[in-house]
Amino acid sequence: MAMINNVRNTVLAIMNKNNYGYLSPQDFNLYAQQAQMDLFEDYFYQYNQYINRENLRQSGTGYADIVKSLEEVIDSFSVQAFLAGGTANTWNLPSDYYLINKIFYYQNLLTSGTTTAANANQLINANLAGQPSPPRFDTGATGFTVFPATGSIVVNTTTLAQSFVNSVANQTTLNLATNIFPALGQGYSIFDANTIVEVERVSQNKLFYLTSSTLTAPSTLFPAYVLDGNTITVYPTSIQTEGTIKTQYIRYPKPPKWTFNSIVAGEPLFNAAAADYQDFELPLSDEPGLVAKICQYAGIEIRESEVYNFGSTEEVQENQIQV
Amino acid sequence: MAYITDYQYYENNGASPLDKNWGSYQYVSLEDIVSNFMLIYNGNNEILNNVERYQVLFHAKRGIQELNYDAMKEIKILQLTVDSQIRFTLPQDYVNYVRISYYRDGVLYPMTENIQTMWSSAYLQDNNAKILFDINGNVLKPENSQVDLSRQGDGMAKLYLGEGPFNNCMGYCIDGCWYFERQIGDRFGLNTETANVNPVFTINKQEGAIYFSSDMSGKSVVLEYVSDGMKNGDNSQINVNKLFEEFIYAYIRYSLLNSKYGVQEYIVNRARKEKSSLLRNAKLRLSNMHPGRLLMNMRGQSKWIK
Numbered sequence: 001m002a003m004i005n006n007v008r009n010t011v012l013a014i015m016n017k018n019n020y021g022y023l024s025p026q027d028f029n030l031y032a033q034q035a036q037m038d039l040f041e042d043y044f045y046q047y048n049q050y051i052n053r054e055n056l057r058q059s060g061t062g063y064a065d066i067v068k069s070l071e072e073v074i075d076s077f078s079v080q081a082f083l084a085g086g087t088a089n090t091w092n093l094p095s096d097y098y099l100i101n102k103i104f105y106y107q108n109l110l111t112s113g114t115t116t117a118a119n120a121n122q123l124i125n126a127n128l129a130g131q132p133s134p135p136r137f138d139t140g141a142t143g144f145t146v147f148p149a150t151g152s153i154v155v156n157t158t159t160l161a162q163s164f165v166n167s168v169a170n171q172t173t174l175n176l177a178t179n180i181f182p183a184l185g186q187g188y189s190i191f192d193a194n195t196i197v198e199v200e201r202v203s204q205n206k207l208f209y210l211t212s213s214t215l216t217a218p219s220t221l222f223p224a225y226v227l228d229g230n231t232i233t234v235y236p237t238s239i240q241t242e243g244t245i246k247t248q249y250i251r252y253p254k255p256p257k258w259t260f261n262s263i264v265a266g267e268p269l270f271n272a273a274a275a276d277y278q279d280f281e282l283p284l285s286d287e288p289g290l291v292a293k294i295c296q297y298a299g300i301e302i303r304e305s306e307v308y309n310f311g312s313t314e315e316v317q318e319n320q321i322q323v
Numbered sequence: 324m325a326y327i328t329d330y331q332y333y334e335n336n337g338a339s340p341l342d343k344n345w346g347s348y349q350y351v352s353l354e355d356i357v358s359n360f361m362l363i364y365n366g367n368n369e370i371l372n373n374v375e376r377y378q379v380l381f382h383a384k385r386g387i388q389e390l391n392y393d394a395m396k397e398i399k400i401l402q403l404t405v406d407s408q409i410r411f412t413l414p415q416d417y418v419n420y421v422r423i424s425y426y427r428d429g430v431l432y433p434m435t436e437n438i439q440t441m442w443s444s445a446y447l448q449d450n451n452a453k454i455l456f457d458i459n460g461n462v463l464k465p466e467n468s469q470v471d472l473s474r475q476g477d478g479m480a481k482l483y484l485g486e487g488p489f490n491n492c493m494g495y496c497i498d499g500c501w502y503f504e505r506q507i508g509d510r511f512g513l514n515t516e517t518a519n520v521n522p523v524f525t526i527n528k529q530e531g532a533i534y535f536s537s538d539m540s541g542k543s544v545v546l547e548y549v550s551d552g553m554k555n556g557d558n559s560q561i562n563v564n565k566l567f568e569e570f571i572y573a574y575i576r577y578s579l580l581n582s583k584y585g586v587q588e589y590i591v592n593r594a595r596k597e598k599s600s601l602l603r604n605a606k607l608r609l610s611n612m613h614p615g616r617l618l619m620n621m622r623g624q625s626k627w628i629k
Binding site: 054210214 | 354380
């Protein structure tokens with residue numbers, strides 16, 4: 001069910017009480033984006049507020065665990081992605097991030113190379129034939145150790161896609177969980193899945209104290225980074241290998257877009273199958289909040305104070321219930 | 324550290340070095356300590372929140388250093404031959420010595436520290452005792468002071484502990500023969516502080532060397548010392564005995580609470596008491612007092628003391 005269509009219909013119904021309120025799809029999309037962003041940001045403030053209440057024993061568990069439900073909504077915007085390397089030890093952040101939650105460093109590189117053939121869900125490197133293990137893959141049939149171990153992380157260093165080792169097919173081929181090598185000639189790195197360390201965010205004014213201290217100087221076991229614009233600089237400076245730095249971040253919600261394909265009886269007909277269609281990404285429970293927000297914007301547009309006041313009152317009432 | 328298989332423990336999965344994991348189960352790594360602390364003691368619903376990892380790392384290392392100084396008793400031993408200036412350069416991770424012995428014919432002879440000076444710097448002087456300077460105004464220094472030269476040669480007086488009337492007198496040992504100045508007056512008992520027939524040493528902490536008396540020339544020295552457990556800055560090698568694990572968490576918790584603004588004093592005190600009692604517990608555990616050992620000690624209870 002398209003939430004965006006319900007919201008639009010509700011907004012139009014509220015505005016059209018005197019048959020002169022109309023909101024064009026273009027304007028609706030603009031207001032919808034504003035409303036969604038507003039509610040999205042509110043989640044973080046509410047999260048903080050409820051944690052404080054939890055510590056004051058004013059929040060319960062089970063169905064009364066509000067923090068848990070807020071976390072679920074925020075986590076629905078969570079994304080993991082490898083960072084593309086910049087110059088030296090700098091890395092470029094994704095363009096759609098709202099909040100960088102964690103930066104990971106894959107410190108234990110087991111082996112790397114280039115694929116020589118492409119097959120679905122497989123990594124093939126024929127050049128490994130005849131070499132000792134490692135770097136040659138080992139099924140474990142002749143020795144004690146399977147190499148690389150099942151669950152090891154495989155990164156396509158060309159596309160920065162990630163997968164896992166399901167099993168070792170033979171000395172030159174690995175079976176992967178997903179298809180990340182669609183073409184031959186792509187670089188790969190295989191990392192130990194058990195030795196991933198978090199890169200710690202350090203504020204700029206602490207950086208030089210940190211790096212000059214013998215006790216806290218960043219190391220590959222305890223790396224650190226500082227943020228400069230849309231790039232991060234990772235310490236120690238030896239961390240430069242492509243495909244070793246990954247981030248888990250909260251992205252911005254995608255701009256909602258109510259799409260239509262024809263106008264029937266003077267009304268655009270909703271089309272959810274359009275290529276650029278985008279529903280709201282917030283949960284269904286936020287529908288009243290979105291309606292109230294959009295009504296405020298639309299009320300200003302059509303100079304109808306009652307619509308604006310209705311939206312404001314609804315929002316205030318909803319907030320009071322939550323408190 | 325994750326649990327490992329028997330093959331990994333005994334044979335290191337066939338990799339080198341073979342003995343990498345031997346005895347590893349006694350220890351918990353610095354990485355584990357920091358991870359566990361961040362996971363369990365730092366969070367939205369814990370006493371500590373918004374603690375940076377580098378703060379935890381700092382206090383964890385400081386705690387391990389403190390343990391190494393006085394509780395761990397993990398002594399490192401290094402054997403070296405003294406150099407031409409009859410000195411022994413302190414090892415890189417040296418913090419304090421436990422015992423210094425010289426090694427001869429399979430036997431260790433413990434040495435005592437000479438409380439008198441055995442080394443000195445010096446300035447060049449003319450025959451009127453005026454200090455000499457170079458053109459930049461810096462004082463000129465000789466390579467060795469007279470004290471150093473005396474120690475390196477046989478010119479420094481030493482205590483003689485042997486047969487005859489000169490027992491417990493200061494004398495000069497030259498090529499194995501003792502020479503004494505004329506004795507005037509009476510002797511009033513042994514100076515027990517310096518009464519040891521073995522060679523003596525002095526530590527020059529600033530210079531990072533141990534100086535020995537001249538009879539140690541060319542001899543082999545065994546230094547038993549304590550370090551701070553920082554393993555030359557290699558974080559992956561730093562670990563602590565599991566008997567001290569809970570203490571380390573308590574130490575970090577106390578240090579963070581103690582330096583955090585706005586924490587109630589009773590919480591800080593609680594953390595301090597917990598830290599102190601856990602250190603006592605850990606020391607008791609590590610002292611290895613068990614019935615078998617006590618029994619062996621008590622077997623000598625009826626021995627006659629002559």
